[in-house]
Amino acid sequence: MKLKRFFWRSLLSLWSIPLIILVAVALVTIRKEKTVEIKRELDELQELALTLTAEIRSFPELNNKDLGELLMTQARLSRIRVTLIEVTGQVTFDSEKEAAGLESHRYRPEIYQALSGQIGSSSRYSDTLKKVMFYVAVPVRRGSQIIGACRVSRDLDLATMAYRSTLKYFLTVFGLALILSWALIYFYLRKLFKPLNELLSIISQAETSGEQVVVRASLLKKLGELAGGVSQLISQKEELASHLREEQEILAGLFEETGEGWLLLDNEGKIILANETLRKMFPDLDLKQEFYWQAFLWPELNALIDQVKEKLKPVSSQIERQGRFFSCSVSWLAGSVS
Incomplete structure (x- = not known):
């Protein structure tokens, strides 16, 4: 019973090693994969925004009807939301909502950066669409003058679809690796404890039985000095038991x-x-x-x-x-x- 408890304690201790290692690897890998996926998404949105900006500069005004149709077509093809904002912050086009009904966007973080001449990006909750979005905004220039900003955005669920698929695959591999490592540890530990169980059975038999008990040569080879010492103790016990029986017979x-x-x-x-x-x-x-x-x-x-x-x-x-x-x-x- 004590050996059985020791076996399970040893098994749980050994099981914790691959668990800790795999969890650590999983956390690092998942965090790295998330960072890579976010960067990839932002780079894609930035490239789309810069491409659209080149098209926008060819139109004389930001509220041009033909420009609106072009931006709407691109938004549907790329599965993004496109918003065109004047330098005053007034929205002149939005592929999801009527531009006239939208409030000033001048102080939205990514728009503020774009109107300052930088490429702005953010990930936040959209009050307009009621969902978390990725945003990238780039300045629209005519010559050296900034005349507005072009912002492209994508739903977080859609943007992270590839990441979630990768995460699901990784967690499946992680689970299988953990189960496999646990199974290998279990069977290896059982193999190690098998001769000890056999030796314990021999000791128990020697304690309860009056018959001669012999430790097998293969067990002596596996356990070495431990089995040899037990074998010697059993022989001494049998010798003492024999002397005791003789003394009892003499006394009787x-x-x-x-x-x-x-x-x-x-x-x-x-x-x-x-x-x-x-x-x-x-x-x-x-x-x-x-x-x-x-x-x-x-x-x-x-x-x-x-x-x-x-x-x-x-x-x-x-x-x-x-x-x-x-x-x-x-x-x-x-x-x-x-």
């Missing part, structure tokens, strides 16, 4: 020669030894039980043993069984009761 023989019934208990009340004379004296007893109080349902004997545990001195008494009286002596033998 000595007890039989006395002609008296003997019962040897450990400190917990488990039956260590019951000689043959005792079995013949009380054939109705079930001495196969683990504890003496399961075999001897005698209150008098229980009381004597309790006295010995308390006083740590020999106690003697007469016990009556089926009309016969038996002399009973109980002694404390440094950790056991006899």
